Amino acid sequence: MSNTEDPPPKEDVESPATENPTPVETGTGFGGASITRRWRREDLLKRGSLALRGLALLFSLLAFIIMASNKHGDWKNFDKYEEYRYLLAIAILSTLYSGAQVLRQVHELSTGKQLLEKRTSAMVDFFGDQFVAYLLVSSASSAVPLTNRMREGTDNIFTDSSAAAISMGFFAFISLALSALISGYKLSTQSYI
Amino acid sequence: MSNTEDPPPKEDVESPATENPTPVETGTGFGGASITRRWRREDLLKRGSLALRGLALLFSLLAFIIMASNKHGDWKNFDKYEEYRYLLAIAILSTLYSGAQVLRQVHELSTGKQLLEKRTSAMVDFFGDQFVAYLLVSSASSAVPLTNRMREGTDNIFTDSSAAAISMGFFAFISLALSALISGYKLSTQSYI
Structure with a gap:
């Protein structure tokens, strides 16, 4: 009947967010164009934050590997210096954190299912990114003077x-700091009173 | 008979919403109580962020004064060490930043006028707090190993x-990091599509 003709126009939009339109916006009185724009922006942000987390994963993995293999005997062992041990520990932590985030995001993008509730995941993103970014900048900064000397x-x-390794730590920090800004922005686009 | 005993239980309920039903809310579905609650929470957040910025001002001023007066001749001058000079520079910057923010907030609280547009000021708060917090944690971290040694x-x-001075720097960092979280939350309570 007429029910069979309804689906095609919906599929023409081709915005991936239309698959699960959040029922919250329907009653608020905004036009369809602004909502589509919003969905497109959210999609862009999602990909941007995935790319930044991927970069953070790459850089912290590099920092971890370079520092962990930095043993050349005598005084030239990284584990003789607390700054380098600190950097290694934080690089491992940051690798685990950004790896887990990337896995979660890829899973969500491919299946379309949310592992966590949307608001919870926005909060976790925002706090987690900031926290790990603080740790990264702290460890990289503490290792700089020793190396300079x-x-x-x-x-x-x-x-x-x-x-x-220090440079990789700083790059990972910059990626996560930018990702924290995006997470803050994402948090800000959710409407709840 | 038994009818005269019915009314008293109804009056005992004393729901405050029945006293002044505002006509605005009737269409949106939110009660007056939730809006009052939101105002109260925003007021609390405003005071909390003012208090945190005040603490950041205090701590970074202390870090600045303690480090600047740390000259005891020979090798015991702070300006012989780049880590301490870095800490001093960031303490001055953080003092200026949190001082300006506290002045602005006190001015807004006392006059009720906004110096900046609300959204701009939320953005400035969010980016500024995070940026200065990163600088503070970086400078304090870099000065720790030298002092330990x-x-x-x-x-x-x-x-x-x-x-x-390093401890004061860390305290200032913690205040500003918490303030950044509040700024992020404030940003999130503004609804714009």
Whole structure:
């Protein structure tokens, strides 16, 4: 009957968010165009935050690997210095955190199902990103002066690897800090009184 | 008979919403109680963020004063060490930032006028708090290992003052990080599509 003709127009929009239109907006009196715009922006934000978390995962994994393999005997072992041990610990933590977030986001994008309730996940994102970003900037900052001082005396593979790991830590921090801003923005687009 | 005993239980309910039913809310489905609750919460948040910024101002001013007066001749001058100079610079910046924010908020609370548009000020708060918090945690973290190493050898007024300034820096960081969370929450309670 006429019921069979209804689906096609809906499919033409091709916005992935139309698959689960949140029932909250229907009564608020905003036009369809603004809602589509909002969905497109949310989709962009979702992909942006996934990309940033992916970068954070890559950089913290690199920091972890470079620092963990930074053992060249004698005084050139990373585990002789508390700053480097701190950096390694935080790199591991950040790898686990951003890995888990990337897995969750990829799972949500591919299946369309939310693992956590939407508001809970926005909160977790916002707090988690900020917290891990603080830890990353703290560990990278604490390792900089030691490396600077070593490099004044001598420049070898140990100091170079340390500098590389620190840089990766900073890059991971920048990715997560930007991701925290996006999470804050996402939190702000949810309407609840 | 038994009819005269019925009315009293109805009056005992004393629901406050029946006294002034505002005609505005009848269409939207929210009760007057929830709006009052929201106003009260916003007021609480405003005071909380003012208090946190006041604490940040106090702590960063203390960090600034303690570090700037930390000159005891010979190697015991703070300006011989880049970590301490960094901490001092960030303490000054954080003092200026939180001082300006406190002045603005006090002005807004006392006059009731907004210096900036509400959305702009929420954005400035959110980005500014986070940025200064990152700087504070970075500078305090970078100064910790140097102080630790000095205190292994000797414990004197110079290392003690440095440790005190670093602690003040961390306290200022915690205040601003909490304030950033409140700013994020404030941003989230504004509804715009």
